[in-house]
Amino acid sequence: MDFELNEQQNMLKTMARDFLSRECTKVKVRELEKNEKGYDPDMWSKMVELGWLGLIFPEQYAGTGADFLDLVILMEEMGRNITPGPFFSTVALCAIPIMKFGNTQQKARYLTSIAEGKSIWTLAVAERSGGYESSDLNCVANYNGEDFIINGEKMFVPHAHVADYFLVVCNTGEGKTSNGGLSVFVVKAKSRGVKTEIIPTIAGDGQCRVRFKNVKVSKRDVLGKINNGRKVVDFIMQRAAVLKCAEVAGACQAVLEMTNVYAKERIQFDKPIGSFMVIQHKLVDMLTDVEGLQYLVYHAAWLLSTGAKADVQVSIAKAKANEVYQRACIDSIKIHGAIGFTIDHDLGCYFRRVKAAEFILGDTNLHLEKIASGLGL
Amino acid sequence: MDFELNEQQNMLKTMARDFLSRECTKVKVRELEKNEKGYDPDMWSKMVELGWLGLIFPEQYAGTGADFLDLVILMEEMGRNITPGPFFSTVALCAIPIMKFGNTQQKARYLTSIAEGKSIWTLAVAERSGGYESSDLNCVANYNGEDFIINGEKMFVPHAHVADYFLVVCNTGEGKTSNGGLSVFVVKAKSRGVKTEIIPTIAGDGQCRVRFKNVKVSKRDVLGKINNGRKVVDFIMQRAAVLKCAEVAGACQAVLEMTNVYAKERIQFDKPIGSFMVIQHKLVDMLTDVEGLQYLVYHAAWLLSTGAKADVQVSIAKAKANEVYQRACIDSIKIHGAIGFTIDHDLGCYFRRVKAAEFILGDTNLHLEKIASGLGL
Amino acid sequence: MDFKFSEKEERLREEIRRFARVELAGRNTIAGMEEESSDEDWEFAMSMSRRLAQKGWLTMAWPKEYGGQGASFFEQHVYVDEASYWGIPGTSMGVSGIGWVGLSLMLFGSDEQKKKYIPLIASGDPDGVWCTAYSEPNAGSDFANIQTRAVKSGDEYILNGQKIWTSCAHRARWCWMAVRTDANVKKKQHGISLMIVDMKSPGITIKPILNYAGVHIFNEFFLDNVRVPVTNLVGTENRGWYHLMQSLAFERHSMAPQFFGSARRILEYIVKYVRETSYNGKPLASDPVIRNKIAERAIELDTLKLFGYEITWKMSRGVIPVYEAARNKAYCDFFMQRLATTGTEIIGAYSQVDMTSRWSRILGLITRLYLMFPGLSIAAGTDEVQKNIIGQFKLGLPRAY
């Protein structure tokens, strides 16, 4: 048993914190919310140079061969700092499943391109309902004997408007069951029949609606086996959820720290407000929440990294992250008072991102249900 | 709109508070927990003399013709003081449905007997599962052409061991549906085939298991119509639930008051503990809880008294009562510290009764479900 | 015990309903403090203020001599509830004038002040729009710590200092301001005075503060040798703290019916929504977890309703509700948070969609509530402030801060 980061993880953490605090200020975060692209290509190039895009790819695909836990540490730092852009969608939502399910050609072609910063990726799963169960998914890919023809609509696809490739989850089976009938396709964003538009969100974080009208994809562009897409989606939902949780854990640490600083500095009734028991205990609860979240995320990530069955632990981490992020932000705003409610305060940047993190890759009820099932209920 | 009690209610309230604080001390309450009967026949006679048993019966049945709201006020005082005994089971669980569904003979015979203190009653609904839905009820009454023959077992029947009569809810229809097939019978406690035993509880409050083995009842002893028992049960569950809520509201007021007194008296760190913000705000939350509960109970009771549809409001009051009673007791014990955890402190008397109040006449989930249905869900 | 509205009150409710259906037909209205943000919304709100004044509703509970209808507190309650339900803009005119300035002037304003300012408010006129400036950078929850100085010089006070979090300052014609007229006091509650400041006075600079949703409600507000005639002093010099306590009670007492109205509407929409929507593979209405949460919110809504009734009833009996107003404010905040979070859980990913976007669900009401509740819960006193008031005034507990 060991709670400590290893040397490589500590180096990565320090490097990431330095880089992001320099390159990705909150002024920049706010700017990018208004920016059409939603990310800074210059910063992106630097992240490529730092080897972050291919962090966990084998060296043969231009990667650095680091492991999943290293990526978790990096995501935590990105979350702490709020790093807008398609890193998560490219690496967590797409590269990781390509590493797992891609064939040799796909891996060689796509992973190398990602590691070298030559392509941006995203995953298109959820549709109108916003849900992740197979029965929520109506987008179809019909085989005409030669190609698959995709028709349908995807919602809340992160950064689709700047992506070069999508992974698209479609129905390919007869009828819709919870275990069969889905397949995942690699689709070029510029394919004929693809239409992308930004859904305006309170975080200006570039989530999109993507419509597919008779979009043709070759059968070679299936990721994994045909009709085996649920497995791919479930795999993504585990790995990517843990990475999202790491991002959230980092964000929560930042929120806790800034609140604690404020509670010591802000004087009311001739005392720092942190000396009022109700405020102090709220901060203590936040600390307990945030520490608990961090350990749950590390635990789930470590389990995944060992190859052990981790579905319950992943869902525990996600449900906890959903709860803690929201509570930390709300309590922090309340402790800050009016200043925490303003556009120029960093807190709002976090608060406005709570719901995006909550609903991506399964909301609390979905994960509670997975936990219950995992317990044998 | 008027929140005030009328003169009669105020008189009743004052009289009840005086009487109970004199006759029903907490020493007596603790004594009765150990007492086999579970009530004090002497106090009972005095309550009869005060006209409480027949409070809301018409004068022709030896009653005083007061209304339902008066009974609510009385129950509140009984709850404030914890008044052990079969008052609730006799009046709320049995006399009220007899007033509503009884035929002229039944009313004349039973109500008069109750008002005059000549018989103790109770209601036997729940069985092994403890639930109140028709599908939880397996006790049967088979018609043999002449009589009904009851077979089955009832659980958590309050004060059955001292009751003279039971109302027993039985299956009489073909199959079990949620709306049909139940009937309610008046059964003499001393009938052949009835076996009663006390279930030891943490409050020593005389809840019983009652077994019926080939117990014969005449078809004249049906309350209301045959196969129409669900209606009777639902009626009881509304009226009696509100009265139970009034009892709980009274108990919660007592808990709040004793906690507030203690918070002012108890000195730690050279200050009354009520001056520590966390303690003070806990008390404030308790106040808000208790005031909210009281108004919700009055509102539901008033609606019932006007004959309006009140099912949602009754369930709101019951769900709230379940929540508030538990929270008030727990927070009160925490504020009191170790002293609140001892057998000689009054708090424990309330705390040990929380679960009985919570599960009688429907638990929180049942009532939340009723509220949701009532909202059109 | 009687929880029925009178027939007259019910008729009033019906009349407001008809009014709202006609006047707001086809509009997705922005009401409350947010109407101050855009010029277009503000203009519509002010046009509604005048309509409401014509209907006799805007200040209905004020005495007739002050431009009111002498309506009962319960009639006003019905009006506030129903107007909030429909989200009728213009009901508050920047909150201050309708909420507490008029009532405060009636209590402790000079005859001249009453004559000049109250009718302007009651008429729904743009010249009847007020803002209120108590808060300063170092006077938040501890708002006796007011530093803005007013020094008497002949017939005038000369004001210097800074105010902050002033909602509606960019729309208001007048400001209801707390200033320090005596700095040599032992208790900082002393030496404060209330005055009326003409927002057109030279030396006032207003800087907008946008909230994190980009909405312009708050302002920062600098005073540089601003001259205020001594006749604009309200009440007694250096006794402003006590006047102000009274104003604050006015501020909090209508919160329950107001939020009850809008919450009632949101809950109705939520019920409708879950009946019509499927999520994670099942109809939302059939999900017991969702059903449970909605039922819990319904309990809270009913509690808030009765807390609102109780305060109105007490006021109608001549009671000045102090702890009750604080309790209702705190309960509103608690309930707002619960309703907002339940609402977002139900509309899911759509809760992050911009309120004005075509993708927004339930008219953007849930997203708006979610974004606004943390700010609203701070305005007019934090939870801690309210609970301190309740602890001291109702439970008789010693000061906890």
Added chain:
Amino acid sequence: MDFKFSEKEERLREEIRRFARVELAGRNTIAGMEEESSDEDWEFAMSMSRRLAQKGWLTMAWPKEYGGQGASFFEQHVYVDEASYWGIPGTSMGVSGIGWVGLSLMLFGSDEQKKKYIPLIASGDPDGVWCTAYSEPNAGSDFANIQTRAVKSGDEYILNGQKIWTSCAHRARWCWMAVRTDANVKKKQHGISLMIVDMKSPGITIKPILNYAGVHIFNEFFLDNVRVPVTNLVGTENRGWYHLMQSLAFERHSMAPQFFGSARRILEYIVKYVRETSYNGKPLASDPVIRNKIAERAIELDTLKLFGYEITWKMSRGVIPVYEAARNKAYCDFFMQRLATTGTEIIGAYSQVDMTSRWSRILGLITRLYLMFPGLSIAAGTDEVQKNIIGQFKLGLPRAY
């Protein structure tokens, strides 16, 4: 990062499991502080203490010279967790000796004290049973306010005063007592001393205090000219407060694995129960509201598990866990309450059934937890006390009381 127990640790767990299955076969055991209540339970607990000592588990993490096995903190963690899971009686011998007296004596006891008392504890002998007396009627959360006087007279201290809430006083051979040796101090933390009091000393009167469930854990405890040899002073005279802080940290640090063990068991029973039971017309396991609540408790259980691991890991690195121990204690209390209330909701009306009755469900474990958690959450410091510690020691916030 590594969350795996070593093979050695896993083997130990297996060994304890086998032990528990054999030794407790067919018994519905009473463990923890409740074993002090009845003579029968206490006798069995003490017989188990001796068995555990023989197995080398009772004080396994103590150095071999003190009768321990020099086991690692993680081995001890596994033992505490697993023993709690099975509810093995006798593991704590009235808590004090195993929990903090032995460890404290190792740190600041005299050589004589170490030689005399530590082996008695480690052997599981009835003469190794201790109680701890800090609390007094006016020294609860503010427990520096100790008034029991110890006046030196030759080779002895003469003790007069009253202690309260002393668990196990009616079973203990020795008492670990905080007394005031100097009353003329500016800060009441000064002038306190720790001493070992022979419970057989003349002048000690013990009065049982039953809890509201009728269980005898607490005692009131009067000292009337009780003579204590000066050699029984522990550590430095008048520096008892600082020794005591150390003892308290020992007291709190094993709470997480301890409650984790029993909670793990309860949650397993709950899962089994809902799979087998119908209520309100439906199988409990199919009710999403129940499923949700159990899942939430599982999250809390996992959180507690990791908090427990973290503290053990830190101790194994030589860190003295101060805020972590307080956090774990507060989290245990929070989780106990949630588990108890969820548990009672699930077993419904059976939650009020007497724990020893044949009608009780899940071995009475849920009813017991429900009755006990409010008391347990007060013992070893209230929630407020823990959070004050965390606020000061971890967050660096100023004192809030």
